Amino acid sequence: MHNHNIESNSKKLFLSIALTGLIFIAEFGGGLWTGSLALLSDSAHVFMDVFALLLSYLAIRAAKLPSNDRHTYGYHRMQVLAALANGATLLFISFEILKEAINRFQHPEPIVAGPMLLIAVIGLIVNVIVALVLRDHDHKDLNTRAAFLHVLGDALASVGVIGAGIAIYFTGLLWIDPLMSVLISVLILVSSGRLLKETVHILAEGIPDGMTASGVAETMKSISGVAEVHDLHIWTVSPSFVALSAHVILEDQTLRQSENIMTELKQRLDSEYEIEHTTIQFECSNCGQG
Structure with a gap:
């Protein structure tokens, strides 16, 4: 990757870290306030995204370091290792959300739907802004592409939480909240699986896609x-x-x-x-x- 692309992507990631951190604070506090598992699940996803974005940022900065006697290819693989860590953490969080959702099906808890809906809308707006920031990324940069997919997944999850909030507000059906949490966990599972597959392929010295x-x-x-x-x-x-x-x-x-x-x-x-x-x-x- 050329240096100007690295610099551009690192600036985008830094801005994304700040905005995503604000989403986490709002959704985590709102989830505790409203009792919504869907909102807490999304905040957990967002927290891992903050961690993932930070790893991606540090990896991209490390990739600029020159090669030396011990690392003759430089530190390009730091980007791949960070992407692997991102995928693994997302995989873990998806199973945790699924486990808690099953518990909520068995033991429903009351939810304050109005504030849940408001916080989810705010989260969606910020996610869309972050997605627009990362949209024009270098498609060869696995980390920035992974970050974009993370944020896109957050935006879709926010849409789901909004839908759940509206449904609970008008129907009072509490099982909608854990159901949305299950859907969010599946979304995370699919995205993390794809990311892990690609990073393992690279670490196994695989040939690039589209080439034989x-x-x-x-x-x-x-x-x-x-x-x-x-x-x-x-x-x-x-x-x-x-x-x-x-x-x-x-x-x-x-x-x-x-x-x-x-x-x-x-x-x-x-x-x-x-x-x-x-x-x-x-x-x-x-x-x-x-």
Whole structure:
């Protein structure tokens, strides 16, 4: 990721942390006041989002640190590790909400629907503002994208709480509150599952989505002078940093033009697959001839 994108995303995240913190204070206090589990569930989700946003912010700042003797790729993986922590905490909180919702089905508690509705509306407005701040993020930045999904989930949860508040206000049916909590927990579970799947794929040195090793090899072999490609490895250091290493066998009598072939290989890999970090070793089956 380029430095100006990192700086832009970090500023957006910092503003989002402040606004999301205000939502948490309002919803947690309001949940205690009104007795609404849906509101308390959403405040728990928001609290984890504050934590997640803070981790994302720190990880993005760490990614700007230069490489050194002990970390030759720099600290790009800090973004992935932070995203993994975000997904794990969201997974945990979704099960906690589900457990409490089941308890509320069995033992309903009275709810003050009017203030619950007002606080949820305020939370929705602030969530929409934060979502707009994060909307134009760099889609390769896993952390900012995860933060955007967190906030979008919060906004949808706020809509659900508003709906529950209206229904309880007019019907007095208390089971609507834990039902909405269950729906919120499922929403969190789905989003955290997707995030965990992607981060584990990166940490397992997986190839980026939309790319196959065989396809990349065919692209490399389509360049004039390249006879074969073997020992090809492609892995994701971070969503914005893909690395490749390969052995390339050149056709006979082409070593003198190897510099031009290397230049074209790097250009094609960058333009077609956005692979900027390449390590390519040339080989020739008849290097001693000619």
